[in-house]
Amino acid sequence: MPNAFIRKLGSFEPLRSDDREWLASVSAHTRLVGADQDLIREGDNPENVLVIVDGFAMRYKMTSDGRRQIFAYLIPGDFCDLHVALLRKMDHTIATLSPCRVAQLSPGTILELTERRPSLARALWMCSLVDGATLREWLVNLGQRSAPHRIAHLFSELHERMKAVGLTNDGTFELPLTQAELSDTMGLSVVHVNRSLKELREAGLVSLKDERIVISDVQRLKDYSDFDPSYLHLRWPQDLRTSAQRS
Amino acid sequence: MPNAFIRKLGSFEPLRSDDREWLASVSAHTRLVGADQDLIREGDNPENVLVIVDGFAMRYKMTSDGRRQIFAYLIPGDFCDLHVALLRKMDHTIATLSPCRVAQLSPGTILELTERRPSLARALWMCSLVDGATLREWLVNLGQRSAPHRIAHLFSELHERMKAVGLTNDGTFELPLTQAELSDTMGLSVVHVNRSLKELREAGLVSLKDERIVISDVQRLKDYSDFDPSYLHLRWPQDLRTSAQRS
DNA sequence: CGACTTTTTGACCTAATTCAACTAATGTGG
DNA sequence: CCACATTAGTTGAATTAGGTCAAAAAGTCG
Numbered sequence: 149m150p151n152a153f154i155r156k157l158g159s160f161e162p163l164r165s166d167d168r169e170w171l172a173s174v175s176a177h178t179r180l181v182g183a184d185q186d187l188i189r190e191g192d193n194p195e196n197v198l199v200i201v202d203g204f205a206m207r208y209k210m211t212s213d214g215r216r217q218i219f220a221y222l223i224p225g226d227f228c229d230l231h232v233a234l235l236r237k238m239d240h241t242i243a244t245l246s247p248c249r250v251a252q253l254s255p256g257t258i259l260e261l262t263e264r265r266p267s268l269a270r271a272l273w274m275c276s277l278v279d280g281a282t283l284r285e286w287l288v289n290l291g292q293r294s295a296p297h298r299i300a301h302l303f304s305e306l307h308e309r310m311k312a313v314g315l316t317n318d319g320t321f322e323l324p325l326t327q328a329e330l331s332d333t334m335g336l337s338v339v340h341v342n343r344s345l346k347e348l349r350e351a352g353l354v355s356l357k358d359e360r361i362v363i364s365d366v367q368r369l370k371d372y373s374d375f376d377p378s379y380l381h382l383r384w385p386q387d388l389r390t391s392a393q394r395s
Numbered sequence: 396m397p398n399a400f401i402r403k404l405g406s407f408e409p410l411r412s413d414d415r416e417w418l419a420s421v422s423a424h425t426r427l428v429g430a431d432q433d434l435i436r437e438g439d440n441p442e443n444v445l446v447i448v449d450g451f452a453m454r455y456k457m458t459s460d461g462r463r464q465i466f467a468y469l470i471p472g473d474f475c476d477l478h479v480a481l482l483r484k485m486d487h488t489i490a491t492l493s494p495c496r497v498a499q500l501s502p503g504t505i506l507e508l509t510e511r512r513p514s515l516a517r518a519l520w521m522c523s524l525v526d527g528a529t530l531r532e533w534l535v536n537l538g539q540r541s542a543p544h545r546i547a548h549l550f551s552e553l554h555e556r557m558k559a560v561g562l563t564n565d566g567t568f569e570l571p572l573t574q575a576e577l578s579d580t581m582g583l584s585v586v587h588v589n590r591s592l593k594e595l596r597e598a599g600l601v602s603l604k605d606e607r608i609v610i611s612d613v614q615r616l617k618d619y620s621d622f623d624p625s626y627l628h629l630r631w632p633q634d635l636r637t638s639a640q641r642s
Numbered sequence: 643c644g645a646c647t648t649t650t651t652g653a654c655c656t657a658a659t660t661c662a663a664c665t666a667a668t669g670t671g672g
Numbered sequence: 673c674c675a676c677a678t679t680a681g682t683t684g685a686a687t688t689a690g691g692t693c694a695a696a697a698a699g700t701c702g
Contacts, residue, residue, distance in 0.1 A: 217535040231524045239626045283530045288464040290537040291582030335538030379486045
């Protein structure tokens with residue numbers, strides 16, 4: 149069974165088996181990082197590119213008055229910082245939300261990837277494009293939707309992404325977020341997030357318990373939240389991929 | 396005097412004079428597009444990369460209930476769609492806000508640029524990284540700041556960007572935005588934008604008139620809006636660049 | 643068991659929205 | 673160049689979504 153990283157790249161490009169094997173070998177060596185640890189800090193200039201193999205992380209930035217805005221969740225298979233080579237320093241922080249297994253890709257590995265494995269390079273580039281598209285969608289979310297719809301949209305997105313790396317069980321998946329983290333994602337107060345979650349729960353749409361989310365009817369949640377998955381650019385329809393991946 | 400496109404790339408990388416000349420020649424042929432025209436529509440798969448040589452444009456997306464979120468302003472020197480080669484189709488629309496002069500870079504031009512002009516290629520890549528960073532900053536803006544601060548932050552950013560391409564006159568520059576457009580950018584109602592602008596005006600911070608903005612004291616506006624320009628990654632301090640560019 | 647964090651709820655407050663009207667611009671055709 | 677139509681900006685009044693403060697439950701963990 150391929151790891152999430154391989155699954156993710158595979159959802160953008162059909163991968164040859166030697167590419168899969170190479171990916172498996174370069175991401176085999178992982179280190180464990182506890183929850184709530186900074187992986188890369190604002191101002192750092194990290195050497196290696198990190199990949200979340202397992203666990204949850206986030207990107208965020210603080211304002212000068214101490215408010216925090218989270219602008220991405222990193223789930224298994226996601227990259228931390230493809231771009232950092234060019235920028236002198238990180239303009240935001242990446243931190244774990246739960247214990248994570250993290251693979252480090254050295255500059256040499258990235259070089260081999262970009263120069264000798266074109267389909268992986270394309271998949272990698274796709275990742276950064278999708279990150280951008282996701283950010284745009286989040287802006288739409290914050291700018292245009294009410295609290296409950298906003299939260300529901302986030303959940304729809306996370307469900308879609310988790311499904312793409314094979315980490316859902318129907319509408320259920322791991323989601324180790326506190327309401328404070330949700331509120332810093334959504335530009336809402338904790339109290340209001342709490343009440344909105346209650347509303348969603350009472351509407352029979354979603355419930356959170358024990359770091360897991362349960363979506364009773366995924367399609368209904370997507371309809372409710374006006375979720376259109378096309379911005380995630382997942383090229384291969386879910387069922388196809390799942391069956392093709394049995395090894 | 397170099398055009399905005401050359402100035403912009405030059406603000407990321409020191410450019411050799413042959414690179415400058417080449418840029419001038421490939422961006423010499425422009426077409427004129429009137430105000431309020433779509434340059435690229437959601438769903439399109441455009442061949443060429445467009446560069447705004449003159450005028451203002453925006454990126455936006457509609458929600459299914461007819462609300463619009465603007466998530467970028469394109470000012471002279473900005474690219475429309477470096478990435479589109481890989482994605483099957485645009486996931487948002489780009490439209491002009493004022494009459495624009497637009498240069499089209501053919502796939503061949505882009506190829507030459509990426510393969511034979513490394514410093515331009517780096518500058519180009521920087522552009523897309525900065526676009527991403529800007530988007531993140533906008534998310535912070537929508538998520539964490541009150542209406543007047545939010546608007547002030549946008550104005551601070553636009554001032555900085557316009558300055559980088561030599562289009563400011565102290566705190567004054569062209570800004571052909573309606574309040575409706577501002578409201579769709581900021582996730583606010585038109586009425587509230589109007590009142591917030593009044594507040595900023597009465598505080599002596601900014602005034603808008605005749606498609607121009609006047610910032611009486613740029614530093615004061617930046618302080619007010621908690622603006623930190625580092626996310627724009629403008630490598631060369633403004634004064635240096637200006638003097639170096641006298642031809 | 644305490645100490646601490648997270649969730650939940652109530653009461654109250656305020657930033658922002660909505661609706662509606664009115665004024666000031668801008669533009670268009672005769 | 674004016675009359676009329678249309679778009680953009682401004683203001684007031686009423687309403688609401690969301691925030692703040694405070695405190696109680698409910699989990700979590702050494």
